[in-house]
Amino acid sequence: MSRNLEFELNxxxxxxxxxxxxxLKDMLRLDLGMTGTKETCGEGICGACTVLVNGMPVRSCLVLAMQVGNHSVETIEGIGNAQNLHPLQQAFLEHGAFQCGWCTPGMIMTAKALLAANPNPSEAEIRDAIRGNLCRCTGYVKIVEAIQAAAATARGSNPLAQSQ
Incomplete structure (x- = not known):
C-alpha cells in the first residue's frame, strides 16, 4: 500500500x-529522474549513491524513501548545471579528478557537505571525509586537489595555487 511522501528535493x-x-535511490533515479545518483554496490560501501539529507551525506541505497519525509534532499542535479557549474564540479573538471565519472556525483556531494562544515579542510580532513567514497579509476590525488581548489575558490583565494 503506497503512502504519501512530502519532502524538499533540490x-x-x-x-x-x-x-x-x-x-531513496530508486525513488530518486527511477521515479524522479535524478540519474546522477548512482547505484554500484547496493550495500552502502562505495558511496556512489551519496546524496545530502538536511546537508548531511547519506547512502541512498540504505535509506527508505519514507525516511526523508519533511526533510531536504539534495542531489548532484541540484547543485549546478552545464551553464553554471558548482565550484566543486568546476574544480573536478579543471583538475581531472575523474575518469569514468561513476563515483563523481557521490564524491562531490560528500565534498560539498565537508566544505559546508569546514571551509578550509586540511588534506587529511579531505581524505577522511571521502574515505567512504570509492574510486577505482584514480589514485585520489586529483580528487583531493579538486576539493582543495573548490575550497580556495569559495574562500576567494587562488584555487590553482592550492594544487601546484
Whole structure:
C-alpha cells in the first residue's frame, strides 16, 4: 500500500506516493529522474549513491524513501548545471579528478557537505571525509586537489595555487 511522501528535493517541494519498502535511490533515479545518483554496490560501501539529507551525506541505497519525509534532499542535479557549474564540479573538471565519472556525483556531494562544515579542510580532513567514497579509476590525488581548489575558490583565494 503506497503512502504519501512530502519532502524538499533540490530546493523544491516534492510529493510522491511511494511503497513503504522503496529505497531513496530508486525513488530518486527511477521515479524522479535524478540519474546522477548512482547505484554500484547496493550495500552502502562505495558511496556512489551519496546524496545530502538536511546537508548531511547519506547512502541512498540504505535509506527508505519514507525516511526523508519533511526533510531536504539534495542531489548532484541540484547543485549546478552545464551553464553554471558548482565550484566543486568546476574544480573536478579543471583538475581531472575523474575518469569514468561513476563515483563523481557521490564524491562531490560528500565534498560539498565537508566544505559546508569546514571551509578550509586540511588534506587529511579531505581524505577522511571521502574515505567512504570509492574510486577505482584514480589514485585520489586529483580528487583531493579538486576539493582543495573548490575550497580556495569559495574562500576567494587562488584555487590553482592550492594544487601546484
Amino acid at each position: 530546493g523544491k517541494t516534492c510529493r510522491r506516493d511511494v511503497e513503504p519498502n522503496t529505497l
